[in-house]
Amino acid sequence: MKFTIGFEKEDAKKLHACWDEIFASQQWTEAKFTKLFEEKWAACNQLPSLAFSSWGGAALAALEFFNVRGKTVLCPSNTFMATPYSAIKAGAKVEFVDCNKDDLCLSLEDLKRKVDQHKPAAVWVVHIGGHIAFEIEEISRLCKEKGIILLEDCAHAHGASWNGRKAGVWGDAGIYSFYATKTITTGEGGMLVSRNNDLLEYAKKYRNYGKFDYVVEGLNYRINEFSAAIGAVQTDRLDEIVAWKNDYAAKHLDPKFPHRVKFPEGMISGYYKYIVFDPIEKSTGKVYDQPCHKIMKKTYDLPNTDWAAQNHWCVPLYYKGE
Template sequence: MTATAALPFTIAFDPRDEDELMSRWRSVIRSQRWSEGEQVEEFESLWTKWNDATAVAFDNWAGAALAALDFFNVKGEKVLCPSNTFLATPRAAQLSDAEVVFYDCNREDLCGSFDDFVRKAELVRPKAAWIVHVGGHIAFDIVRIANYCRERGIRLIEDCAHSHGAHWNGRRAGTWGDLGIYSFYATKTISTGEGGVAVARDPEIIKHLRSFRNYGRGSNYTIQGMNHRMHEMTAALAVVQTRRMEEIVAWKRDYAREVLDRAHPNRVRFPDGMESGFYKYIVFDPIEKSTGRVYELPCHRIMRHEVDLPNTDWVAANHWCAPIYYPREAQTPKAGSVERVALA
């Protein structure tokens, strides 16, 4: 099998975790506590440790995004958003009654451009902004954008839907801005089918997120939240997946280095100290069996905004993704090396 031939899509779930998962599910059933119980607590504490920021579990990324935007009170305000992202990112701001202003990306990393961020921020004075870590690496301009936002009082939310396992010199996504939000949707590097988690270091934000996901409880109902709680069954899955995450990502890194890098010299190249979680393996040459693009159509085009974003349009037309799925064959007691993976 060549590096460009498609591996069948597999959800990264290791059979070694099946017994533990079943036993956790059994204990949930017997506990008579199917929500707001020990599994969510354990998952949050595991993720907090991994991310070095307090974690709050949600039903999905979207619930956490609405909670964050509610905390920043963006109603009637401008929110900057990259166009090269999933529709969820601008849609969450739109549904929070903010005005979305799109900014351009870089061609090198597909993520938000500092220069265009500043240009748009000077023009529209946003209250908040999104940065999206597209494809599994950290946005190359994250430090400059986060510093700029801090100086100007712009609240920065990191869309970490793809960032499982990624770090830059040990620092995880979601810790440069005010908060970060991960998705555990079915296609993600680790998944619970549906699910999400928000991370932040400010206790006021954490308090708000916890209350918002639970109809405003704990705030005297001053916070107008809804139900965005994570189910105990989902949280049990999140626990075993979080424990397995580093191994899954290590396999992906090995596969990228030992197989894909040789075949694809014209690819996203990371700065020193940055390790991608390889949600996607992004190249700039057409490949025979691409798994499609990260995004086919930029959000400013979907939402019909009359704005010129040349890099975003360039990226949409000029990148492809080589398959990089953690295969079931790798899910053996000694997983982690591509030699042990049945590639033929």
Template sequence: MPDIRIPSFSYSFTESDVAFITDEVGRLFREGRHLTMGAHGEALEEEFVRYTGVRHAVSVASGTAALEIALRSLDVAGGEVVVPTNTFGATVVSVLRAGAVPVFADTGDDMSVSVADVAAKLGPRVRAVVTVHIGGLISPHTLELARLCEERGIPLVEDAAHAAGASLQGRHAGSFGVAAAFSLFSTKVMTSGEGGLLVTDDERIRDRARLLRDHAKNPDGTMSTTGYNWRLTEMQAIVSRTQLRRLDEMVRGRNAVAALYDERLAEVEGIRLLTPPTEAVHNRYKYIVELERHRPRDVQKILRDRYGIALGGYVYDVPCHLQEAFRSYATGPFPGADRMCPAHICPPVYPDMPLSDAAHVADALSEVLRG
């Protein structure tokens, strides 16, 4: 078996990034500054507000925390929340932890949630809808979904864990719902290892998020409700700030790889490429290829064993309605998810990926699929 020559993902930190990080972390210790929720956390929030165009940002411990806080701020407890069945389980867990019952909606052709199925699931107990920007694409259907939610008087929340740097019609992720949750996890386009950001135009949600992230402590240290330890450290904020400064640059690098894939895979039969519309900036967290004739696990094994290529993680191969933890909430059918989730692969994409490596991946994938 050959060594993995091309990994599934790779970080992007320049020498100036590393110098800024090490200098600022050293200053924290030398000057005895706060190590959690300090000046860098505040600066990250301000810079993310300027980047997204949303009025408020609150730094938290994870994207999952941001989503749970958003849902708790909307008082969904005792009701239902419509969520895509094609999502990471943490989306559903956030609904459960916020005290609501998840109602699964099917998948559309671009792997985002089906607006028609959401509309069919909007019963009298639904208190919010969550959409997920799968793979870093803000689906054009998001506009239709936002109109539907507005007409029904139901808040739309964006799970933007994949979507830092993505936009649609000039609007950044986070600007389509009443609140949005971003992840800074290790594999994400913008990362600090762990962490998250909640964005909103609503001052009440902002204030609620600031309260809940720090155990819901009142100024006197007492609690009138319960929160959790959802704080972001200064070290994570420092790393995140370097990533945010280069976010557009990193997205351009990812799209250069995706453009090469598009060109070299365009004529391959038996696949469908999920090509973004012209009005969208896809951040290319994932490059999704739907397979019509091959089993993803077989393709993954051949690329790894024969060509030294590691594929990225699926988004997602087992939809939530089929997972044991959530099966009791499933009220199907889910034909879109049942077709697409187990039938796709994600070739590696990262901002500093040499185009020669991308060409090797595309050519190897073409050989495998044609064979």
């Protein structure tokens, strides 16, 4: 199966109609389709949503709102460099936490240790591969008990749920990416989801140079109307895409790959990746083959992270891919 963007050919007509409307409106940014994309995402993600030009802009808005400057942010090492870099760019010190071998996501056991050791202001959890981190309930409880901000990196988790709850609902904020390889893409783009109204108000200003009172020192992280229109059209397809991927995985992949990430009762993966623990002939490679702490040349004892980097592979799984 070749990499295929999950975009239905028949949606091109719908999208072109939206783009024609944008051309005619003379409003290429900050208008109807940004709002529409946000409304559709909020409806499917069960949380108020704010669109950005990238994951990074949305992440910075959240980290700066929660004022992590000069404080410690805990972060899994088994993730993309975007996750630790966001905290560093927001002025925080990053300390790395190990992952589990079953879900490849943040380890509660190591998190507890690192919380005691580093007294962090915030924690990043990353829903690796598009399933929800298996220990998210306990992680969320621990953070609440200790007064630590929990941020969910939902870059992979479009359409994922656990007993009907979507990624982003456990933390203080969740951040999605619409980069060109993601399940739903706008080419480039991001979405901040949160039920914290103060954060949403701050983030609205943050993505727009603090307009209009200039209290918030933000930059330009606005999404343009053309991209937002893609997002609005694509969001209508999200359930269908995730259902298709789950159906394909159950019928064609699960019987072939018994040694894979197995989800707990009630969890539906968005299947950004189909992860197995044996080398396979036609793999798309690893989710990440180098842990962030190694890329950053830091010494940490993270045995599961090191194990994961060596011992997982991804089976190609793309919506209606051939």
